[in-house]
Amino acid sequence: MLRWRAWLSAMLLASFYLLPWLRWDGRQALLFDLSARRFDLFGWTLWPQDVGVLLGLIAVLATALVLLTNLAGRVWCGYGCPQTLWSRLFRWIEQGTTRWLPSPGAARLARHALWALVAGWTGITFVGFFSPMHGLVGNLWPLAWSGGETFWIVFYAAATWGNAGFLREQVCRDLCPYARIHGAFCDSDTPRMQYHARRGEPRGPRVAGLGGIDARGRGLLDPTSASDYAFRAAHEDIAGPMPHFSADRLGDCLDCGACASACPMGLDVRAGPFPDCIGCGACVEACDARLQAWQFPTGLLRYASDNALQQRPRRWLRPRTLAAAGTLLVLLGIGIHHIV
Numbered sequence: 004m005l006r007w008r009a010w011l012s013a014m015l016l017a018s019f020y021l022l023p024w025l026r027w028d029g030r031q032a033l034l035f036d037l038s039a040r041r042f043d044l045f046g047w048t049l050w051p052q053d054v055g056v057l058l059g060l061i062a063v064l065a066t067a068l069v070l071l072t073n074l075a076g077r078v079w080c081g082y083g084c085p086q087t088l089w090s091r092l093f094r095w096i097e098q099g100t101t102r103w104l105p106s107p108g109a110a111r112l113a114r115h116a117l118w119a120l121v122a123g124w125t126g127i128t129f130v131g132f133f134s135p136m137h138g139l140v141g142n143l144w145p146l147a148w149s150g151g152e153t154f155w156i157v158f159y160a161a162a163t164w165g166n167a168g169f170l171r172e173q174v175c176r177d178l179c180p181y182a183r184i185h186g187a188f189c190d191s192d193t194p195r196m197q198y199h200a201r202r203g204e205p206r207g208p209r210v211a212g213l214g215g216i217d218a219r220g221r222g223l224l225d226p227t228s229a230s231d232y233a234f235r236a237a238h239e240d241i242a243g244p245m246p247h248f249s250a251d252r253l254g255d256c257l258d259c260g261a262c263a264s265a266c267p268m269g270l271d272v273r274a275g276p277f278p279d280c281i282g283c284g285a286c287v288e289a290c291d292a293r294l295q296a297w298q299f300p301t302g303l304l305r306y307a308s309d310n311a312l313q314q315r316p317r318r319w320l321r322p323r324t325l326a327a328a329g330t331l332l333v334l335l336g337i338g339i340h341h342i343v
């Protein structure tokens with residue numbers, strides 16, 4: 004999963020950096036040329052009188068995001084959002100420089116130099132969607148950008164550097180409007196990151212060689228005891244310390260804390276589910292690695308809906324799904340009718 008996520012991030016980042024270089028019929032394929040008041044989208048040209056088409060396109064994308072959220076949860080946040088992609092890239096640079104350069108000072112210098120390079124090129128690329136890319140790069144040395152181009156390149160580079168290098172998931176937690184409203188699009192069939200408490204509880208360290216619950220024939224806990232143990236473990240301050248369990252009563256959670264350490268949002272998914280969870284899967288990777296090392300079956304943390312976790316059948320015809328899918332179909336129908 005880790006490799007798959009890294010490849011997807013690399014592909015999306017590469018698409019962003021390469022798109023402004025793509026040509027179509029002798030012109031830049033994707034160019035929102037504000038000064039010329041013309042938008043080129045892969046051979047399709049929009050003029051000021053086509054502003055309704057552009058608004059329609061934005062409405063289609065927004066509705067598609069609502070439908071995606073209802074069907075698949077916050078996958079946009081975990082896999083496609085620019086904030087996640089650039090934070091991952093900047094974190095990867097940070098880890099690489101720390102690992103490869105033994106001196107902390109040299110590592111810091113290299114990290115900031117690489118961050119500045121990436122942020123600067125990101126600023127140029129971003130402006131390259133609004134001002135011809137070849138012209139921007141051609142005017143790089145000697146510098147001959149217009150005042151507007153210079154302002155937006157510096158602004159976007161600084162925003163990338165600050166958001167991806169320092170603020171990171173704080174942006175998701177405190178600033179992103181989608182994070183505030185996404186819950187309104189979800190229901191009990193929308194998947195989210197879940198801890199299988201009936202299998203994992205009671206959690207605790209154990210001696211090597213003690214098999215998982217299946218190998219020991221312990222089976223799943225009843226739902227009430229499982230949620231009671233999970234709640235008590237997460238709220239020791241009000242529930243008091245957990246009782247001591249004999250080894251044969253333990254669940255499959257090793258209480259190793261690897262899931263919480265891996266979480267970029269600082270969450271312990273066992274105390275969730277949390278609305279702040281961006282569904283990135285880092286906790287699953289960390290947990291599965293631990294379980295495999297202990298030769299336990301994986302899947303103690305899983306991306307699943309409440310209904311799936313309680314083994315209830317999935318409903319496809321749900322009010323929010325129908326509303327989003329219906330709106331999307333109407334918008335697409337209007338758009339196709341307008342174009343044809």
Ligand code: SF4
Nearest residue numbers: 266280281283284286
């Ligand atoms: S709980 Fe898991 S999926 Fe959610 S943000 Fe943390 S690591 Fe990512």
Ligand code: SF4
Nearest residue numbers: 256257259260262290
């Ligand atoms: S990583 Fe898995 S086994 Fe370790 S504490 Fe988290 S849920 Fe339990």
